[in-house]
Amino acid sequence: MAEGRRERADAARNRRAILKATENLLAEHPPAQVSVERIAAAAGVGKGTVFHRFGSRAGLMRELMLERAHALHESVTDGPPPLGPGASPRQRLLAFLDAVVDVVGRNKGLLAALGQAATAPRDAQEDSREQHSVYGFWHGHISALIAEERPDLDAELLAHILLGALQNGPIVHLLGQGETRRLAVSLRLLVTGMLEG
Structure with a gap:
């Protein structure tokens, strides 16, 4: 025993x-x-x-991705504000994007894998479905917060654009150089402008 x-x-x-x-x-x-x-x-x-x-190596990468995504999911649903419930939609959105940038900065291949899964066919293999569910949660959360703050905007498309920007080659290169803080600040400026526009 x-x-x-x-x-x-x-x-x-x-x-x-x-x-x-x-x-x-x-x-x-x-x-x-x-x-x-x-x-x-x-x-x-x-x-x-x-x-x-x-x-496999892919299985290991998937497990790391899912663990980090699960931790972020728990913070969003059950954690303290501003990431968790209790803050304004704007505060929650900015905190969530900061958290996503932090996760992606520590796991540069993560968002690329999530983005590939989001465009995979519905009958794709199991790991693609798991990754798709993570992307789906991230996209849904961002979209809901934008819609709550600015119902006049196309929240669904804007959420895809924000997540897609983090998969951009120059952005991934920037993260590779340790520029996580620079990206987080710029993303906050972009989103703040969008919400105030």
């Missing part, structure tokens, strides 16, 4: 170490340079452990 608990504790610790190593490597390198071998070495585990836990 104690052996089983220790094994589960080891597996949980390895999972956290692998996800953290992946996030750290994605913050420092383009996604194409973040191999399973590199992740395993950074996490202090064998390559086989990564494959056993996540199935």
Whole structure:
């Protein structure tokens, strides 16, 4: 019994170490340079452990994406304002976009994967559906907040434009250079102008 608990504790610790190593490597390198071998070495585990836990490199990236997206989802639905309920739509929108930029800044391949999933056919494979649901939540939340603040705007299209801008090549390059704060400030200016226009 104690052996089983220790094994589960080891597996949980390895999972956290692998996800953290992946996030750290994605913050420092383009996604194409973040191999399973590199992740395993950074996490202090064998390559086989990564494959056993996540199935593939794509499975690992998907798991990291879903974990970060889930944490953001919880903050939006149950966390304190301004990200969570209790603040004005404008405050919540700006806080949410700040949070998205932070997540994307730490996981540069994340939004590209989400955007690809959003345009994937409905009968796409399971991971595309999971990614589509994340994009769907992000888009729906942004769209709802814009509509609440400015019912006269095309909130649905504007939400796609805002998320799409974060997938733009020069923006991804900017994030790769550690310019997360610069992007967050500029995005706030853009959205504030849009809401006041």
